[in-house]
Structure formats: structure tokens, C-alpha cells
């Protein structure tokens with residue numbers, strides 16, 4: 001027993017620089033959220049204790065990334081920081097053309113503007129909101145073809161992010177001329193941060209290529225996805241995660257990337273393609289809005305920090321800790337009876353607000369009620385992913401979303417296990433008072449993406 005491995009998977013780093021958290025009382029938070037019209041995006045982040053709004057750009061950079069920042073070279077064209085960045089990207093994603101952008105959605109806008117036309121359709125496992133919006137902005141349709149199992153929040157499947165290959169094949173058989181490319185999101189953020197298997201990527205790649213269509217990865221959380229492959233897919237358990245990532249990349253013809261996630265940046269992104277003609281058109285658009293092709297929308301120092309982040313995220317110790325830390329929260333919440341999306345994803349915990357608060361009908365936004373309660377009771381900021389986000393239809397009417405979830409996204413290397421134990425305790429407190437929670441109505445909202453700016457009011461009860 002003496003040399004058996006230890007059960008505790010601890011943070012594989014120690015803290016070098018700290019940011020204080022400003023403590024607040026429930027009364028202060030009640031006032032803050034009222035002043036924010038019950039919209040958590042409108043809070044001052046100083047009034048938040050544990051900020052789980054997003055894992056995007058909110059992670060902690062390492063000592064070596066801060067050192068790399070000092071090494072940044074701000075030459076307008078051909079900076080050594082650019083070549084360092086390009087090399088780091090191509091080591092994992094050996095695509096021909098790497099096009100830097102200020103963040104993921106800029107890569108999406110450029111790619112879809114080049115490949116999409118009115119009336120086309122772009123299939124994906126599940127498009128992220130900005131991906132969908134950028135596809136639709138060109139007049140094309142963004143179509144989600146995730147496997148059936150993904151629609152059951154409690155069901156267990158090792159790769160719930162997989163694409164339904166039969167439906168993809170049927171779409172291509174019927175409308176190949178209308179499909180400019182196939183996308184796969186790894187991990188599948190809008191489907192609960194669930195991974196896609198190598199076998200599924202292989203099958204998708206084969207079908208797409210049989211019809212002559214390029215496959216693009218929306219690869220923000222590529223390292224987490226590769227770790228799940230290593231842990232769950234037959235024959236992958238002994239492999240270096242970098243080789244798994246290269247296999248994933250090799251099945252596709254390009255990628256869009258938000259470097260605010262797994263590349264450990266606070267800002268950044270890129271677009272990568274193999275096709276010379278597509279790359280040329282993308283670079284022309286890049287120059288219009290992002291910048292010269294050797295910096296995109298980024299400073300030389302950002303490129304250096306990302307190159308270093310890419311080296312760090314493929315550490316097995318880091319990924320083991322990261323995936324375990326998310327599962328730890330889901331296990332604790334499940335044990336206390338909090339309905340959570342299963343199995344745990346990579347970057348976030350998803351609470352099933354509709355199941356927790358059956359007395360609040362979907363059109364009174366149970367996700368919003370749960371998110372506001374987590375903030376008022378414990379200062380935890382989360383994000384509703386449900387009827388507030390998706391309920392408004394293009395004709396102005398309102399429909400319940402498929403699910404009413406609340407996402408607790410976990411920034412990388414930022415919070416410790418005791419922060420997470422506190423979050424678990426706040427959830428427990430919310431469960432105790434769940435019957436007293438009331439729904440919300442929307443007082444005013446913009447025509448699009450209302451969740452960012454809508455004003456809410458509690459429904460008296």
C-alpha cells in the first residue's frame with residue numbers, strides 16, 4: 001500500500017501572484033442585482049465573489065507566459081513573436097495557413113464570409129452562438145446534427161458531443177451543392193462541454209471528404225477533448241495528448257479558434273486552413289478589419305503568451321487536474337440531489353434549473369431564477385443557458401428552450417478546490433430554499449442576443 005498512488009488530484013501549480021476577492025454581504029448583493037435589473041451580465045465584477053460566468057479569457061497566465069509577454073516584439077510586419085506563435089500552433093495543428101485574429105468570432109466571421117452564401121447550410125454537432133450568428137449573417141443556415149443521446153441531460157454517454165453521421169450523410173446526399181463545409185465543435189460547448197471521439201471525427205471526415213467538403217474544427221477546447229479521448233476511447237489510454245491532438249487536426253482541413261480557452265490567453269484567436277485560395281480570400285478580409293496577416297488583431301506580446309500557453313495546456317498533469325476538478329463539482333452536486341447534466345464536461349458544470357424548480361414554468365425563466373439566487377445567496381456568478389438565451393423566436397414570439405440550464409464555467413488555473421467547495425455549499429443553500437424562489441419577467445429587451453442586456457423583474461408570488 002505504501003507506494004499506491006494517492007487519490008487526491010491537486011492543482012499542479014502553486015500561487016505566485018494573487019488577486020484579492022472583495023467580500024460582500026447578501027444584503028449588498030441583493031442591492032447590486034436589483035440595480036443590475038437582475039441581469040448578471042450587468043453586475044460590476046467587483047461585486048462578484050466567485051465568477052463562473054465564462055471560462056473565456058478569464059484564466060490565470062503562468063509565470064512563463066508573463067515572461068513571454070516581456071519578450072513580445074511589436075514590429076508591424078514579420079515580428080519574431082509571430083513566427084514563434086505560428087510554430088507553436090503548427091506543432092499541434094499542422095495546417096498550411098495560420099491566420100491570427102483577435103478572438104474566435106473574428107475567425108468565424110472571416111471564414112463564413114468567404115465560404116457561405118445565401119441559402120447554404122452549415123452542419124455541425126452543435127454551433128456555438130457566435131458561430132451560428134456568423135453563419136446566419138451570411139444568409140446560410142446553421143444546422144445542429146449532434147447524436148440523439150445528447151438531448152437527454154441525465155443519460156451517460158462517453159462522447160455526447162459526437163455528430164450523428166447518418167444525418168450528415170443524408171444531408172449531403174440530398175443537398176451537397178448547398179453545403180460549403182462541415183464543422184465540429186470540440187468540446188461541444190453548447191451541448192454541455194461534451195467531447196467528440198476520434199472515431200466519430202474519422203467518420204465525419206470520411207463522409208465530408210467523400211462529398212468533397214472540407215471539415216473545420218471549432219477547436220477552442222481541443223486539449224480537454226483530447227484528454228477525454230485518452231481517458232475514454234479504446235486504445236488511446238497510453239498516448240501523449242499531443243499526438244491525439246495532431247490526429248484530430250489531421251482529420252480536418254482547418255480550424256477556427258478562440259485562444260481565450262485552452263491556449264490560456266486572455267485574448268486571441270486564429271483561423272487555419274489548408275486551401276490556398278480560401279486562405280488568400282481570408283487574408284484579404286483580415287486586413288480590412290483585424291490587421292496585417294502577421295499579427296491579426298493581436299499585439300506581439302499576446303502572440304508570445306499564446307505560444308507559451310499552447311505548450312502548457314498539453315501537460316498531462318494539468319489536464320488530469322482540470323478534468324478531475326470539474327467532475328469533482330458534478331459528483332458533489334449530484335450526491336446532494338442537485339440535477340446536473342451528466343457526465344461532467346470539461347470546462348463547466350451545467351445545472352438543470354427546470355428539473356430543480358418545477359414550480360417555475362419555462363416562460364418565467366427558471367434558469368434566471370436559479371442564477372440570481374446563486375448570486376444573491378453566495379455571490380457566485382453563473383450564466384443562464386435556456387429560455388432567456390434561446391426562447392425568443394424570429395417572429396417575436398416566445399417558446400421554451402429545449403432545456404433550462406445554468407452554466408458554472410470554470411476559469412483555468414484561477415480558483416482552488418476550497419473555492420469550489422464554497423460553490424457547492426452555495427448550491428446546497430439554494431436547494432434548501434428552492435420552493436421559495438420565484439420566476440422572472442422581462443421588462444425590456446433588445447431585438448437580438450437579449451440575454452446580454454435585457455432588464456428583468458421578479459414575479460410577485
Ligand code: F0G
Pocket residue numbers: 053054055056103104105106128130131185189190218220257258259260268269409
Ligand atoms: N466557439 C466556441 C465553442 C466557444 O465556446 C466560443 C466562445 C467561441 C467559439 C467564440 O470565441 O469568444 O473568442 O469570440 N465562448 C465563450 C463562452 C464566450 O463563454 O462559452 P470568442
